Amino acid sequence: MRVPMLDLTEQYQTLRSEILQSMEEVMSSAHFILGSNVKKLEADIATYSNVSHGIGVANGSDAIHISLLGCGIQPGDEVIVPSFTFFATAGAVARANAVPVFVDIDPKTFNIDPLKLEAAITEKTKAIIPVHLYGQMADMDKIVEIAKKHNLAVIEDAAQAIGAEYKGKKVGELGTTATYSFFPTKNLGAYGDGGMIVTNDNEIAENMRVIRVHGSKPKYYHHVLGYNSRLDELQAAILNVKFPHLDQWSENRRQNAENYTKLLNEALGDQVVTPFVEEHNRHIFHQYTIRVDRRDELQAFLKENGVETMVYYPKPLHLQPVFAELGYKEGDLPETEKASLEAISLPMFPELKMEQQVYVVEKITEFYKG
Template identity: 50%
Template structure:
């Protein structure tokens, strides 16, 4: 039986239950369930927190990516450079708008896209770069923006795992042409269901996002394009408004968990610990180690026997998935990461004694 899961929302749910119930009750009493005042307020509050001009609630992180791409004019025949080491939704969204993902291998220390060879991948058909701030740490945004400016490319930030993270004083999701967020329940800022957000600083892009999420119309019953029914529910917005003021504290607590792991596991030569790069604020959506010498699965099984949960994000790099079986792609660093990564239990209210138990079990396995 798992005593310490990879993620446990129960303490958070219990601590917020009264505030959440009161907020949801107000929504029920208002009779406004679609794009009501909570959505408007949440969009404004989130835009202010992230330091962007516009924020739009949608119904998932995947829809945020799809709508964000389309709002920037990405479509049939276009190519978008992204990473092979991420959740499938990243490339799925590119395909869904009719574009083609072009993959670049990753940095072995951060797991983020390696910017060093991106320019060699750019052709006349390349229209955008889609970096993923994986596990809560920022990509190399200065280099990415310099490349984008040089070749007139758009940047779509996938911030599904990085809400509240920073790069040189800028919040993630504020530095690209659009930022795309997920509010899936396990995220740093998550609701009790699905939800997403798109950010931008460009007024014309904002206009397209607003239209696309509501069936392609600015004015009701005057549809100008084929869009989507993709709106953040009023109830989810109310829940997220309760949680948003707590995100800084929760992210700080995640960092404290990570620091305890770092201290307790630093002397084990057969694992590589997460590397927070200078100028970043890593928000540790996951605490992901690399287990060397082919021992990852053994460690995972050992932790399970001790009642400790762990997860492999991601066991198969995207280019090895069945949907790409016709492709002859090789990204050796991503493939090696998929064989070695293991995420340990992580959430803001993870008890200290549970953290120590995780550390003790990992140390026992190797020592």
């Protein structure tokens, strides 16, 4: 059996006629930039996030970068980020000419450890970027409490977590801003790049709308240095077709996660550490990530048997050559470094079949017990 890490073909076939019709409507309208589809998606995603504003941008990386600028981050400011995350989180900080300050993770959730935050705060610290990794929100109460105490912006990196909840609150409700990615592999994925920022702050929202169009307001009059970063009208049209299905897809993912956890616990017990979900969280399982010994050997074995897996973040950001000048060394963030050696993500998408999951677990069991 072949089990892909992600398979978007069934989803496309289900929505094919609607998607093609939406694209045809855009082509016929000849309105390709910041048109009605972008406005509709911005409004719908803002409402879904229980906030006032949605600002469509070109991609999830720009969403973080423009959030930082919209929140007033200046060159030389420090921004606290986790090291166990995709490069864009810290890369956006560096692109804003600010300084990423790396903090360790909670080993149970892989999210930034709020108990490590205050020790990292200096007089130069201006923001915290909690990443809601793999689809589970970070411990926002503690993070927001610390941010308020020190007058810091909180930018939620929710690239993997659209629809996730923390104590009944959606992504975006608790932070200053929150950022989404619509990269094709995401839970709500476009057929190219795309991103969005959501916020309840009117002034910050207006700042970000100006920044995404070269800093112009009105057109051809520039008071700040901005960027060309707009969500494409065609991609917005596709996302408008897909968006009504998001919650059902998330529920399918949650059911798949329950299946995996049950099967793995029955077969292997504590030989595999299955995902920990906080009771107050709604985890939407962008990824199903386990911890194992001999991780790389397991991945090679599964590949030989037709099972695709992914190792996300095998080299933590604080040890990446591009950030060498910041002076971090091996051993500085022990939980992050341990996770980078043990974490492996199994196939996960809404249309994943039970028999595929059974096969994946059988092969993992064969590796450890065979």
